Amino acid sequence: MGKSDDSIQRRKNKKSRKKQDDKVSNRIAGIIAAKKRRLSGKRRMCEGMCYSLPTPEDPFNERHGKVDLVKKKKKKQNQSKKGKNPIKKTGLPQNSDKLKEEFHMHAPSKFLILCLKTIQDGLQQDGAFNGGEEKPFFVHTWGIEFWKYFTSGKDIIGTNQAHATTEQIAWVAATTADAISRKEKEGLSISNSFLLFLVPSQEKAVKVRKICKPLKALGIHTVSLHPGASIDHQIQGLKNCEPEFLISTPERLQELLSHGAIKTSDVSFLVIDGPLTERGYVDAVESIAKSISGKPQILAFSDCSNSSSNFLMKKSVGESICRIPLDDPVNGHNMA
Numbered sequence: 272m273g274k275s276d277d278s279i280q281r282r283k284n285k286k287s288r289k290k291q292d293d294k295v296s297n298r299i300a301g302i303i304a305a306k307k308r309r310l311s312g313k314r315r316m317c318e319g320m321c322y323s324l325p326t327p328e329d330p331f332n333e334r335h336g337k338v339d340l341v342k343k344k345k346k347k348q349n350q351s352k353k354g355k356n357p358i359k360k361t362g363l364p365q366n367s368d369k370l371k372e373e374f375h376m377h378a379p380s381k382f383l384i385l386c387l388k389t390i391q392d393g394l395q396q397d398g399a400f401n402g403g404e405e406k407p408f409f410v411h412t413w414g415i416e417f418w419k420y421f422t423s424g425k426d427i428i429g430t431n432q433a434h435a436t437t438e439q440i441a442w443v444a445a446t447t448a449d450a451i452s453r454k455e456k457e458g459l460s461i462s463n464s465f466l467l468f469l470v471p472s473q474e475k476a477v478k479v480r481k482i483c484k485p486l487k488a489l490g491i492h493t494v495s496l497h498p499g500a501s502i503d504h505q506i507q508g509l510k511n512c513e514p515e516f517l518i519s520t521p522e523r524l525q526e527l528l529s530h531g532a533i534k535t536s537d538v539s540f541l542v543i544d545g546p547l548t549e550r551g552y553v554d555a556v557e558s559i560a561k562s563i564s565g566k567p568q569i570l571a572f573s574d575c576s577n578s579s580s581n582f583l584m585k586k587s588v589g590e591s592i593c594r595i596p597l598d599d600p601v602n603g604h605n606m607a
Contacts, residue, residue, distance in 0.1 A: 379418055382452050384409050386445035386486060393485030394437070413595060414442030417570070420593040421446050426569040428594045434475070435544045435572050437482060443468075443570065444483045444516065447540055448491045451515055463537040464517040467563075469556060471545030472520065473497040479518045479544075491515050496523045506532040521555030528562060536564040543571040 387408040408414065413429070417439070420427050429439065447466045454461060470476045480495040487493070492512060496505055496519035505523075509532050517533075527533045541563065543556055560569075 379409070379415075380449055380453075383418070383445050383449040386448045386489060386491075387414075387441060389485045389489060390441045390444065390482060394482065397481070408438055408441045408445075411438045411442060413439060414446075416595050417442055418446050420595070421450075421568065421570075424568065425593050427571070428592060429570065429572045435479075435542075437478075439572075440479055440482045443542055444486060444491075447516070448486055448489065450540070451491070461515065462513060463534055464514055465538070466516045466540045466542065467535055467538045467559075467567075468516065468518040468542045469521055469524070469544065469559065470497075470518060471552060473499040475544065476518050476520060483516050483518070486516075493518065495519065496527060498523055502526060502530070506530060509533055521552065521559055524559055525555060528559075535559065535562050538563045539567050541567045541569045543569070545572070 391408050417427060417429075429435070435443070443466075451461055451465050468479055470479060476495045476497040477499075480493050483491070483493040492514040493516040494508065494512065494514040496517070498520065502523070505527065509527070517535075517538075519527075524533070524535075528535065541560065545552060
């Protein structure tokens, strides 16, 4: 029985499709095989010979150009050990936080230096300080020694002088402002005056307030009390503000204490400026010091008289008193 033209054509089409399928499958198979060889790192002999040459380590090219990575890494490690000294890795001690705190305690804070710069800039604007001729406040040697003794909680005598200089007052104000800032960071609230600065005259009270006034921009308020203003005006002013710094003459402060217009019981730092050789001045200072509850730190400027030492001895029971001479502050010493 003869085959029809349709059946013949179908067979031809089937063969042609089969040939096409075989060609595609071979091509895909070749791609897959090449990919597998590439991923496994193996190549055909011809490929290895085409892309690599024999070496003394592999004269017959059996590795097909592969490098022994393990040996190479070992060589690099040996070279690094020979070329560099071994570094011992030591972990941080358990008291690393304590060491960091001690390190920061031995250097003035940024806020303290900011206070000094603020005071100096304010005095320069008022014409009271010539920055071109004078050194910056923060390099003042007496101030650095004072800061060290103050942060250690000791009472201080500034010897060889009976009155504080501009730089010394600036350091006292900046250090006290820094102490207030530290206490506020610890969560302690300061409602009353922290610093009580006793001065012998109205002129000195005005000078000290002028030096401390620039700190108002940093949140530190200063009030000066002296006989040059009416007592009623000062009483009214104290009702409207709570100053951190209180500058006063002993006589006016005693009057305000008798009227109940002010409290000094919470004062933490007492600065005495003036001649403690005058009996009336010493009696007034001792009376004010008795009104302070607790034991405040004391800084007294003295001309090496025994009266200032005796006064500090009464207030510093069991504690050492540090002397900081003006001419050689580095060699300041303690007195038992």
